[in-house]
Amino acid sequence: MxxxxxxxxxxxxxxxxxVGALALAGPAAAAPTGAExxxxxxxxxxxxxxRVIQTRVGSGSIDNCNVSxxxxxxxxxxxxxxxRGNTEERVRYTTVYVDLHCGG
Numbered sequence: 102m103x104x105x106x107x108x109x110x111x112x113x114x115x116x117x118x119x120v121g122a123l124a125l126a127g128p129a130a131a132a133p134t135g136a137e138x139x140x141x142x143x144x145x146x147x148x149x150x151x152r153v154i155q156t157r158v159g160s161g162s163i164d165n166c167n168v169s170x171x172x173x174x175x176x177x178x179x180x181x182x183x184x185r186g187n188t189e190e191r192v193r194y195t196t197v198y199v200d201l202h203c204g205g
C-alpha cells in the first residue's frame with residue numbers, strides 16, 4: 102500500500118513539473134543565458150512582441166541588475182466587430198514577467 106501512495110505522489114509531482122515546463126516554453130526562449138545583461142534580456146523580449154513587467158529586489162540601477170527568472174504572463178485581448186453583428190476576440194499583446202535582483 103505504501104508503494105502505491107508513494108508512486109502516486111511521484112507521478113503527481115512529475116506531471117506538475119511537466120505542466121510547469123510547458124507553461125514557460127514561450128518566454129523561456131528569451132531567458133537569460135548569463136552572457137546577457139538585464140537590459141538585453143528585456144529588449145529581446147520586447148522585440149519578440151512581449152510587454153515586459155519588471156519585478157525588482159534591491160534598489161540598484163538596471164545596470165546593476167541580474168535576471169533571476171522570466172515568467173509567463175497573460176494575453177491581453179480586445180473584442181472587435183466582425184461580420185453579421187458578431188464579435189471576435191483578438192490578442193493585443195502578451196505580458197511576461199522579468200524578475201530582477203539589483204545591487205545597491
